[in-house]
Amino acid sequence: MSTLLQHQAKFSGSIATPAPIPLREVMPWALFGGLMMLLAIYFVGVEEGALSVFAGSYVHEYVHDARHLLGFPCH
Ligand SMILES: [Zn+2]
Incomplete structure (x- = not known):
C-alpha cells in the first residue's frame, strides 16, 4: 500500500x-x-431631489463618498 493510500485510509473517517x-x-x-441590499443601493444611489423619502440632503451627504465610489452620477 502506498503512502498516499495509507494516509487516506487513516484519515478518511475524520474528514468533516x-x-x-x-x-x-x-x-x-x-x-x-x-x-x-436593494434598500442600501437606493439610499446610496437614488435618494435625493424631488423623489426623496427624507426631506433635505442629509442622506445624500451622509452617503456621498459611497455614491462616488460606486460611480453614481452626482455633481
Ligand atoms: Zn458628489
Missing part, C-alpha cells in the same frame, strides 16, 4: 463534511438580505 442547508431555510434570509 459540511451539513447541507435546505433551500427552504435559506430562502427567507436570502430575501431579507437582498431587500436590505
Whole structure:
C-alpha cells in the first residue's frame, strides 16, 4: 500500500463534511438580505431631489463618498 493510500485510509473517517442547508431555510434570509441590499443601493444611489423619502440632503451627504465610489452620477 502506498503512502498516499495509507494516509487516506487513516484519515478518511475524520474528514468533516459540511451539513447541507435546505433551500427552504435559506430562502427567507436570502430575501431579507437582498431587500436590505436593494434598500442600501437606493439610499446610496437614488435618494435625493424631488423623489426623496427624507426631506433635505442629509442622506445624500451622509452617503456621498459611497455614491462616488460606486460611480453614481452626482455633481
Ligand atoms: Zn458628489
